[in-house]
Amino acid sequence: MKRLHYNAPVILTFFLLCLGALLLGALSRGWTTLHLFSVYRAPLSPLFLVRLLGHVLGHADWDHFLGNMLLLLVAGPPMEEKYGSRALLLGIGLTALISGVLQCLFFPGTVLLGASGIVFMLIMLSSLAGMRSGSIPLTLVLTAALYLGQEVYAILFVSDQVANFMHLVGGACGTAFGFAAARRSAPP
Known part of the structure; x- marks a missing residue:
């Protein structure tokens, strides 16, 4: 009889969180979503510090959640296998912190929540997975061109509630993480 295997502990735990x-959020009628799982400029307090990292766990509704989680569950496990759980957890934490701080600095009147920055970090990281010393994968160039084009178009021409700038931040974090990991693993 086959057993279920908790194959990607960071990604699966992130999903469950x-x-x-x-x-x-549903049980509290949005109170926890706003006060624990969203980030916005506010006075420094323990809750603000929780929100700086916790905003990546919050989602506005089931559609928002499903859109992010489907991509997370596809892109995340191979990246956790390649880079390791500890390194991926660090990448998720840094991406959450950087996007939270930038949100407060540049968009003080708006609220940010959702895992899309983490998802875009994983997408860009996965495009670097086959990188060899001294070369840039064509998948990175194509992914970046399509991704950047889509996000810039959305920033300029689409009026919605999507934080496209934070998608770019997540993508930049994934690219930086991938290049740093490749540099660490390259032979001297």
Whole structure:
């Protein structure tokens, strides 16, 4: 008889935390989503520090959650296998912190929540997975061109509630993480 295997502990735990945050938001009629799982400029407090990292766990509704989680569950496990759980957790934490701080600095009147920055970090990281010393993968160039084009178009011409700038931040974090990891693993 086959058993289920918790094959990507960071990605699966992240998924479960996001699901828990979504359910808590529904049970609290949005209170926890706004006060724990969203980031916005506010006075420095313990809750603000929680929100700086916790905003990546919050989602506005099931559609928002499903859109992010499907991509997370596709792109995340291979990246966790390649780079390791600890390194991926660090990448997720840094991406959350950087996007949270930038949100507060550049968009003080708006609220940010959702895992799309983390998802875009994973997408750009996956495009670097086959990188060899001294070369840039064509998949990176194509992914970056399509991704950047789509996000810049959305920033300029689409009026919606999507934080396209934070998608770019997540993509930049994934690219930086991938190049740093490749540099560490390259022979001297």
